[in-house]
Amino acid sequence: MRGQSEALTAPLEIEDYGVQPMDDASPPKWHLAHTSWFFETFLLRPFLEGYEPYHPAYEHLFNSYYNGVGRPFPRPRRGHLSRPTVAEVMEYRRYVDEAMLRLLDATFTAELPEEARSEVIRRTTLGLHHEQQHQELLITDLKYNFGHNPLAPVYSAPVSGLTAAPDAEDGGLDFTSYAGGLVEIGVDPQAEAHAFHFDNESPAHPVYIAPYSLANRVVTCAEYLAFMADGGYRTPSLWLSDGWAWVNEAGIEAPLYWTRREDEWWEYRLAGAAPVDDRLPVTHVSAYEADAFARWAGYRLPTEAEWEAAATAAPVTGNFADSGRFHPAMAGTKDSPQQLFGDVWEWTASAYGPYPGYTAPVGTIGEYNGKFMANQLVLKGGSCATPADHIRPSYRNFFYPPDRWQFTGIRLAKDDH
């Protein structure tokens, strides 16, 4: 599973590993080092007898935000570190991997005390899921870099699904109704002992929701272009107050990566620049844009509970990073909800907060999720940059409303009366 990180960086030139084009996007090299740092800090140092840290400065350099492990190196300056080199980071990864093998060996051969063994297994699992999160970020951060370079470099050759088939027909916007009522969302840690989930997904708990409908697919570029053509970005009544301020201050007039070439909108994809394709999902929109679009269309964004209640019944299949497309694909024409998983992260109207009874784990590892429960919104379902085996209905991703460098998109909802 860790090898996937190296596989994702295989198409890169050495120069691509170090660039940080905005504060939120880390250099690929940093992702590769930080995920190793995680294993070193939370597993090797506390549990592997005689472990020698690879380099004394790495604890500081590759700490992301764990205040319990010293002061992290300032995030906006990650792209200023030409050293360690890529080769040195790869060596660091090998060093950590070998030590992890020794630690796991000790775990399974029961050299470790019982208590430590279960903690090692728990943390190793966490470390691998953590690595998957950074595999997705590595893709989206790289897209930000390439997408802002006037040379528009190609990360990976186009594969099928990057455009709609010439004769494909959009099935139109259809809705599926849900009865609502008292539904249970979240994960019960006891009941599902064998399936991994993050702490923020539990406890399972009942939520009352009124009858509602969800759109059967996410919003397409054609629909979004109609919003734009109707003056969507210049109509204050469509926007939340903070969203309207953002549109005006940041000079927003289209999704991220869209540029106007004469009379046509183009977008940058990891396979290169191309004209916007009407039938593909719109992506790289902020929550403000998603909310304004929904208001313009006469609908609203779903709540997390509405989304999860609907998605729990659906198969976890879709267009994930595993396809190598790294771009959302056209919906099929089926009547039932599609694209719930993969393609684009779907903005919900729900603030990211603790579930009733939530408590963060004790110690530094408790900084993983809980401390971000302010000012962010929940996104559900994963995207075309998410590893297929990383996602599940209860998964809670979270970003600030203006963020849009992830593969974010829009699913419409409405009240049933």
Next chain:
Amino acid sequence: MRGQSEALTAPLEIEDYGVQPMDDASPPKWHLAHTSWFFETFLLRPFLEGYEPYHPAYEHLFNSYYNGVGRPFPRPRRGHLSRPTVAEVMEYRRYVDEAMLRLLDATFTAELPEEARSEVIRRTTLGLHHEQQHQELLITDLKYNFGHNPLAPVYSAPVSGLTAAPDAEDGGLDFTSYAGGLVEIGVDPQAEAHAFHFDNESPAHPVYIAPYSLANRVVTCAEYLAFMADGGYRTPSLWLSDGWAWVNEAGIEAPLYWTRREDEWWEYRLAGAAPVDDRLPVTHVSAYEADAFARWAGYRLPTEAEWEAAATAAPVTGNFADSGRFHPAMAGTKDSPQQLFGDVWEWTASAYGPYPGYTAPVGTIGEYNGKFMANQLVLKGGSCATPADHIRPSYRNFFYPPDRWQFTGIRLAKDDH
């Protein structure tokens, strides 16, 4: 009811009317003019035949944020307007009041068409509640001005309740349990046709909550000083990530208006500067501070539903603006929940969002509440600066997590198992 605005400014010098010490705090003069602008814009212009606006520039100058009524004058520059003078603003108020009397006369004598009459009554009621909101802001904005002037001017002479009685005993921190379950919160617009409420308080709707307890009083200065003495402001694990960034960037180390004089903490009150009084409620804390304090104390903040479910049964009495104290007072020693209303606005853990089925009113007046439903938290219960007849259990105030120039405070909650 409008006369209360003038009454509140009676102790002011002319110089005090124009000052805007921070972007969020408007000058008293602006509040007096803007509340009149509200009547002029939403009532006199559309409904009073032959009405001549008082001044052509006022529509622009005293518009707060209604994009449907032209472009508002930039908020941070409200304090740069030495003209109109206070006398001119008072004349504007009289002019609007007189015209409103004519309009109401036409309404009650049925000169207006039926449809217009009910709308006039609806909007007039809204305008008066709007004025009450600005009466509270006038007090808090003035406190910000005076509280940052090295001369520490006195707004009103001390009255009883500004300090705890010498022999008063704090009843200690006690909790009341609530069963939770499926409770209804919010207001049903149909059922309560005669009581005013804002659009954001409806629809009434069921919410499922687990069993919980609320503290019987709000947190005191003594308790907060213990948090500070224990290094609360220097312990990252107590803070939300955004809160920790805020503490460090803004250099926060105590509630607003607290200053250290040698070994003692003093605070500015509208009655002047005084030593912090242990038994009074702590106030002027941000949501980040409230959350960190609760975590340190081993509790948490209540959700809006928990608070409202508990408060619905309680009498709406307390220490309001009407007392003339303008400062929170010591809790009694009763066992039941106290201080739910008045004293301090209580931060909840709930994001300010639309209730299920909420729709903003059509037209410009629909900008009143709905467009602020992003990035803010709900506060409940009113404060010592709130008019007594302005508050109710369903009332939803909202501010950004770092805001603390309102009379904000902390009520602790916990799960019952």
Next chain:
Amino acid sequence: MRGQSEALTAPLEIEDYGVQPMDDASPPKWHLAHTSWFFETFLLRPFLEGYEPYHPAYEHLFNSYYNGVGRPFPRPRRGHLSRPTVAEVMEYRRYVDEAMLRLLDATFTAELPEEARSEVIRRTTLGLHHEQQHQELLITDLKYNFGHNPLAPVYSAPVSGLTAAPDAEDGGLDFTSYAGGLVEIGVDPQAEAHAFHFDNESPAHPVYIAPYSLANRVVTCAEYLAFMADGGYRTPSLWLSDGWAWVNEAGIEAPLYWTRREDEWWEYRLAGAAPVDDRLPVTHVSAYEADAFARWAGYRLPTEAEWEAAATAAPVTGNFADSGRFHPAMAGTKDSPQQLFGDVWEWTASAYGPYPGYTAPVGTIGEYNGKFMANQLVLKGGSCATPADHIRPSYRNFFYPPDRWQFTGIRLAKDDH
């Protein structure tokens, strides 16, 4: 001479005294208090036996920038002080004036030791010239306030000279040649013992200058409009690099106080808003604009030495604050240099630095001029807001290149070959 400060504020409403519309512009009330603080701090405290400072907080509140007298109150917050009131500041002025009379009495009746007497006289003279500087700032700061208020308040009724006479003819742009060579500029403190000058004007010293010419009048609005019509603000090759950045970042497209009304440019004057008058001098331009205009016109700005060498021979007469116009007036049609004094401060190409052999006076009073000798340019000649008896050829005013809220203008120069 001090009474002129009160006279200048006579047309103001109380509300006008407290406003600070930008960091560099202080409220009128502050100017009135600060000039009194100067006498209190540098004369009454050290020299008047038994003097009781008027208020313990004023030393902090009304210190402008003298680090030797404690920490000054932050400049950008001067407009946040609604107290002390105007009446209290006026009382402070009276208190200081009376004490100064006692001190001067003691000085002239020789109660003071000889040494102190000459210092008292020296500092009193400095304090009066300091007050004159603030009288000019009071006018320009007030203009900034009024000029940014949509109500465009009138400070003083129009008087003759605010527009050109209908039949007036502009004498055209003519130049006077100067031989240059080794000229002496600055003031010899010994030689002119009886005339006041600031420390930065001395020592007198020789400067070598090549033959040159100066324009016989300052640049008119007609000439500046031609520059604008020719795309002056959009042509990077006309601008210094820092100037071009300033134009683009600040969105500059005309002098300060100019606004476009349909097809015509209007400007705010202290007598109210009026169409730009072709034949009046252009004013409220930054050094960047002056430099770009000169380059466009094929000329350059004069150096301080060129200006002073030419002006030394000229009579110190012109359109000063004493005229009550508070706006530059049209040049006459004479062939010789006009408008050298009054009307507009003339930007020079010379950096504001110490004259050879300059040393700042010892002690806090030495902070008066010397510490500003970085990043600023010299301006010469005074303006329509300068008291007539305040100016002289050697006078060195100084502002940062982007500053333009003073009455600044442009005199062209060229090399003679």
Next chain:
Amino acid sequence: MRGQSEALTAPLEIEDYGVQPMDDASPPKWHLAHTSWFFETFLLRPFLEGYEPYHPAYEHLFNSYYNGVGRPFPRPRRGHLSRPTVAEVMEYRRYVDEAMLRLLDATFTAELPEEARSEVIRRTTLGLHHEQQHQELLITDLKYNFGHNPLAPVYSAPVSGLTAAPDAEDGGLDFTSYAGGLVEIGVDPQAEAHAFHFDNESPAHPVYIAPYSLANRVVTCAEYLAFMADGGYRTPSLWLSDGWAWVNEAGIEAPLYWTRREDEWWEYRLAGAAPVDDRLPVTHVSAYEADAFARWAGYRLPTEAEWEAAATAAPVTGNFADSGRFHPAMAGTKDSPQQLFGDVWEWTASAYGPYPGYTAPVGTIGEYNGKFMANQLVLKGGSCATPADHIRPSYRNFFYPPDRWQFTGIRLAKDDH
């Protein structure tokens, strides 16, 4: 001469070529490309028949600030360009070099018209001197990158001169007197037809200077440490007003690259981190620090004319980039002025402005120097990162007062009476 650019980058890893740790410091890769762009833009495109630009996007990407050649790529984002790769940039350099050889061949074989030939020679010479300037910047920008990396990478192995010999004695601070009077500085373009100089060094012109003395060497670390120990950074009366604001806002307490390790100051050098060496020159100080130090020591900074008049008689020898030390070296013990050339750029008190009669060349190439003549100060003499054959007495370098990432230092001056 161009090959020196590649030689300087030889010790680099690929990762080091792309980093831009602050807006003013460009990535090494950018320097390599931009200097080629200069030849392509100003020589190959206009003069080489049939020249095909290497890549259509490079004109935009590698334009530094020439507004006459389209809109430059934003400077602060140069470090965000992972493409073109280093290999591609090197290929670009080869491509341009080959084309330049063809152009020079055409020039010397007289295929070009006479007029073009002299212009090609003139611009080629300019291009080579331009490349030398970027060779120095490449070193200083790289030092900024390495000096802010916690790993403190070594660029080049230490060579002699990086520390003072154990038994070396500092000759103490001695001064040499100069008579001053009417001296000529600058270069007469006619008289010295064969020696290259930049446009800003001419015309030659007389300047009158009073008798003065210059220190025989630049200020040492020992002397600077004494200033620090005496509270130099905490004494406002030593600082220019803008300098004092800078010290406080930027939290300055030592020269750039100095860090405190327990009781000792260390500095980063391109040969690695080392304790500050008392007898070496202090370097990486801003003009504000230089000025404050001089005031503390009882001296002042020299003017450009004073420096140039003294240096014209001195041999242009010293510790330059050619030594491979890349750090200033200890002064000898001779009585005459030393270190005038090489070691550190010496801040003067002179604003960077045009010499009398200066005119910028016509066309885009005229943007080279003239448009920066605002807000900057002149530095003289070159540094240990300057190529030996790049410097001369009339050379005018210029930086903003707070800049200190160049090898800047302090030479003291005083008036003679």
